[in-house]
Amino acid sequence: xTDWPILSTVTFLPMVGVLLLVFTxxxxxxxxxxxxxxxxxxxxxxxxxxLVVWYGFDGTSADYQMVEQYYWLGKGISYHIGVDGLSVxxxxxxxxxxxxxxxxxxxxxxxxxxxxxIAFLILEVLIVGVFVSMDLVLFxxxxxxxxxxxxxxxxxxxxxxxxxASMKFFLYTLAGxxxxxxxxxxxxxxxxxxxxxxxxxxxxxxEMQYWLFLAFFLSFAVKVPMWPFHTWLPDAHVEAxxxxxxDLAALLLKFGGYGFLRFxxxxxxxxxxxxxxxxxxxxxxxxxxxxxxxxMQTDIKKMIAYxxxxxxxxxxxxxxxxxxxxxxxxxxxxxxHGVISGALFLCVGIVYERTHTRNIGDYGGLVHRMPKYALAxxxxxxxxxxxxxxxAFVGEFLATxxxxxxxxxxxxxxxxxxxxxxxxxxxxxxxxxxxQAKSPLMQGLVDISFxxxxxxxxxxxxxxxxxxxxxxxFDASAATVDRIVTNYHAAIQAVATAAQAAN
Amino acid sequence: MTxxxxxxxxQFALPEIILAVGALVLLMMGVFIGEKSNQLISGLSIAxxxxxxxxxxxxxxxxxxxxxxxxxxxxxxxxxxxxxAGSIFALAMSAVQGKAMQLxxxxxxxxxxxxxxxxxxxxxxxxxxxxxxxxxxxxxxxxVVAAFNRDSLRSTEAGLKYFVLGALSSGMLLxxxxxxxxxxxxxxxxxxxxxLSSETRGLGLVFGMVFMLAGACFKISAVPFHxxxxxxxxxxxxPVTAFFAAGPxxxxxxxxxxxxxxxxxxxxxxxxxxxxxxxxxxxxLGSFAAVGQxxxxxxxxxxxxxxxxxxxxxxxxxxxxxxxxxxxxxxIYMMMSFGTFACIMSMRRPDGTYVEEIDELAGLxxxxxxxxxxxxxxxxxxxxxxxxxxxxxxYYVFLxxxxxxxxxxxxxxxxxxVVAAYYYLRIVKLMWFDEPKGxxxxxxxxxxxxxxxxxxxxxxxILYGGPIASAADAAARSFF
Numbered sequence: 001x002t003d004w005p006i007l008s009t010v011t012f013l014p015m016v017g018v019l020l021l022v023f024t025x026x027x028x029x030x031x032x033x034x035x036x037x038x039x040x041x042x043x044x045x046x047x048x049x050x051l052v053v054w055y056g057f058d059g060t061s062a063d064y065q066m067v068e069q070y071y072w073l074g075k076g077i078s079y080h081i082g083v084d085g086l087s088v089x090x091x092x093x094x095x096x097x098x099x100x101x102x103x104x105x106x107x108x109x110x111x112x113x114x115x116x117x118i119a120f121l122i123l124e125v126l127i128v129g130v131f132v133s134m135d136l137v138l139f140x141x142x143x144x145x146x147x148x149x150x151x152x153x154x155x156x157x158x159x160x161x162x163x164x165a166s167m168k169f170f171l172y173t174l175a176g177x178x179x180x181x182x183x184x185x186x187x188x189x190x191x192x193x194x195x196x197x198x199x200x201x202x203x204x205x206x207e208m209q210y211w212l213f214l215a216f217f218l219s220f221a222v223k224v225p226m227w228p229f230h231t232w233l234p235d236a237h238v239e240a241x242x243x244x245x246x247d248l249a250a251l252l253l254k255f256g257g258y259g260f261l262r263f264x265x266x267x268x269x270x271x272x273x274x275x276x277x278x279x280x281x282x283x284x285x286x287x288x289x290x291x292x293x294x295x296m297q298t299d300i301k302k303m304i305a306y307x308x309x310x311x312x313x314x315x316x317x318x319x320x321x322x323x324x325x326x327x328x329x330x331x332x333x334x335x336x337h338g339v340i341s342g343a344l345f346l347c348v349g350i351v352y353e354r355t356h357t358r359n360i361g362d363y364g365g366l367v368h369r370m371p372k373y374a375l376a377x378x379x380x381x382x383x384x385x386x387x388x389x390x391x392a393f394v395g396e397f398l399a400t401x402x403x404x405x406x407x408x409x410x411x412x413x414x415x416x417x418x419x420x421x422x423x424x425x426x427x428x429x430x431x432x433x434x435x436q437a438k439s440p441l442m443q444g445l446v447d448i449s450f451x452x453x454x455x456x457x458x459x460x461x462x463x464x465x466x467x468x469x470x471x472x473x474f475d476a477s478a479a480t481v482d483r484i485v486t487n488y489h490a491a492i493q494a495v496a497t498a499a500q501a502a503n
Numbered sequence: 504m505t506x507x508x509x510x511x512x513x514q515f516a517l518p519e520i521i522l523a524v525g526a527l528v529l530l531m532m533g534v535f536i537g538e539k540s541n542q543l544i545s546g547l548s549i550a551x552x553x554x555x556x557x558x559x560x561x562x563x564x565x566x567x568x569x570x571x572x573x574x575x576x577x578x579x580x581x582x583x584x585x586x587x588a589g590s591i592f593a594l595a596m597s598a599v600q601g602k603a604m605q606l607x608x609x610x611x612x613x614x615x616x617x618x619x620x621x622x623x624x625x626x627x628x629x630x631x632x633x634x635x636x637x638x639x640x641x642x643x644x645x646x647v648v649a650a651f652n653r654d655s656l657r658s659t660e661a662g663l664k665y666f667v668l669g670a671l672s673s674g675m676l677l678x679x680x681x682x683x684x685x686x687x688x689x690x691x692x693x694x695x696x697x698x699l700s701s702e703t704r705g706l707g708l709v710f711g712m713v714f715m716l717a718g719a720c721f722k723i724s725a726v727p728f729h730x731x732x733x734x735x736x737x738x739x740x741x742p743v744t745a746f747f748a749a750g751p752x753x754x755x756x757x758x759x760x761x762x763x764x765x766x767x768x769x770x771x772x773x774x775x776x777x778x779x780x781x782x783x784x785x786x787x788l789g790s791f792a793a794v795g796q797x798x799x800x801x802x803x804x805x806x807x808x809x810x811x812x813x814x815x816x817x818x819x820x821x822x823x824x825x826x827x828x829x830x831x832x833x834x835i836y837m838m839m840s841f842g843t844f845a846c847i848m849s850m851r852r853p854d855g856t857y858v859e860e861i862d863e864l865a866g867l868x869x870x871x872x873x874x875x876x877x878x879x880x881x882x883x884x885x886x887x888x889x890x891x892x893x894x895x896x897x898y899y900v901f902l903x904x905x906x907x908x909x910x911x912x913x914x915x916x917x918x919x920x921v922v923a924a925y926y927y928l929r930i931v932k933l934m935w936f937d938e939p940k941g942x943x944x945x946x947x948x949x950x951x952x953x954x955x956x957x958x959x960x961x962x963x964x965i966l967y968g969g970p971i972a973s974a975a976d977a978a979a980r981s982f983f
Contacts, residue, residue: 072968073895073965073969075902140889141965142889163936166936167928171921175918178918181917182910185902
């Protein structure tokens, strides 16, 4: 087992599915069924293999594990992958959510189903690739390449304003990430390699750190997205098909937070320290502003999109608190938000498939016709609010505690976000589920089918399980988080001591 | 010249000699067999080029020939193979649809072979005279093929425009050469470099250099010497445009590299400003002017102006990694452009007319999925999105610029590449998101094969990029 390149297998296994799909036909119902079955089996096997990765991962070590390194493109660029405490859980999250993406597309995608699933599986490869890359160029390749399938998914299979949304999504994120590319080039020119472990050990000069930090910040801030770089997100979410929204909210947004944890904090500690007040401010604005905007939305998906912006505000805030609670909170919040926002979008997809409207005003009284759906949606609503017993509570609580130790005011304002999220989610729930149907579109609704049970129940189990027993996640990331925090404070301390000695 | 030296010279120039003799034999064959031999001559020309390309790939000796006028080094070999590959694909495209485009004359393949010979001589030029001879041999054939479609007004206009402006640039080039010769007393590139490094620089010499750079920039269609490009690209028959986009640019870029990185390297402070300006202007114009284009060949013209700007970013570094980046960029650009032009050639109505409006591509994905996927890969690659080849081309040139401390240039370059991404995306959007418009004729298998190769090359670059990058590095070590 030790010699088998398990990480590469997990990363590139969906390509096997892609190859199979190339040779299928999707112009009949049976053909479409085959396309979906192939995709489902591929994603499930990938998920099971990623569990093997998790099982084999040693959480007591902060080092990269299951490392594979091969000569690739020369000039310091190598094919170098591995997982550490930061990334292993994201790999599992990514592969875990993919089968639901396939299940939700089962009936919803009728046109070009084969191409849709090909784009979807390629996207899975790229997302997993981002998290396992140990080489900056490899990371950038996966990071940027994910734009292509997402662009096509939104643009071909999206809603009425899909073209505007996909163009905006692509150009916005591209503009952000070219700055990171300049940063990567500068780092290579300085150090002579793009290997992440080597760069982590390298001490950049303070002035360089500021510039590099800003370059990486622009890219990640667009991805997270932080206020005021978030405007692409609501458009993209609203227009994307359900599976696209799930991937976008649950995984692509995590690139940003992951990038901050992987690069900004450990590589540019001085600059991170310098820019912390700015980031805390932006995060608080994101939490309050996005929550208020979410209150006023009439489109369900748009509301959840803004709620994502708010919840990612907790993540960025907690990351830059740089203490054990904060980082654990940030990682946990990202994973939990991945599951919960994914689940919410899947729930929206379930009713959208029946009613073809996302306008909140059209809904009402779903509890009478779809009681099981109402229950599932209730659980995810509560989870999104951050009710104790759900995984979101653990993440938000730790994040706030971490920030409280650094800035009381930031924590104070951030907690208002909890109240606001309760308002918009509960209000949404009341308008959608209770009362009476307000639109003829609500006639003849049937409760969730077996396939949809398969979508919601695993997600409910995971949400509640990790809300009650979050230890497995903390065990996996503890050593890595410790090391990031220790190194960060050591670097800042060293500069302070040097400044004192100079006086 | 002693007989030994002479035979050694012949050995170094063997591929060129084979090509020259071959071209003449093909011309004779064509004349004797007559018009019906067109397909045969085309096939033989491709075979001839392939043989010469193979010969250059496997040969390994480095050195100078003919009293230093002709040089063979890894750099020349790399660029020659790239140029020949571009010519082969352009010729193959012409052979497939030559009849419909009225290119089925025996002179046509022979002219392309002769032009390719000019490129090879230009790439290997190590002397002002050889430089000029190579350039003119290459260009004269190009002027003719640009106007090859005699009955078309646009084609003749393209040829005339190209010729007049080309003559102007040749004039500038010659004027610059005369100044350089006058101030250094030498025509050999190495000799000029030796004089330059030992003497203080004279103003007249800088003038001469500027004129020479202007002449070379004209051939690669860099701003402000780009005016001919959109008209010639649009007017010339599509296979000819595909030919223009590859080989001649590679050859002209090669001589520009040789001039800046070898001959005028001591004057780097002077030429760097020029190249940086030309690069920024080309990238900006290539990106912004292309946004409003409606004709896809014009769009490709502006796109090629932009790409030359990106390649010059690497040149402005004046370093080994810069030259390696430019060489790689030209190779990858060649791979992308021939595929794109093969796709453009497939835009043919069932009644046999060719269309060139970008809007005609609407809904192509529903009609011709394979072509749509390939063209999409081309567009994303040209926009520089990983994991396609175009990304790595940009990566290496910008890396060299950053290593040389040209941060502003790198940032400007990346920002213009975002603008450029917009118009490439617009094409992708048309093909995938819009409703189909108009029928296209079934694409001939040969054309599908050609753009299939191109698509394969740019999507699998991540698999074979390592050896190519080391070959480019080895090429760049010829100078530093």
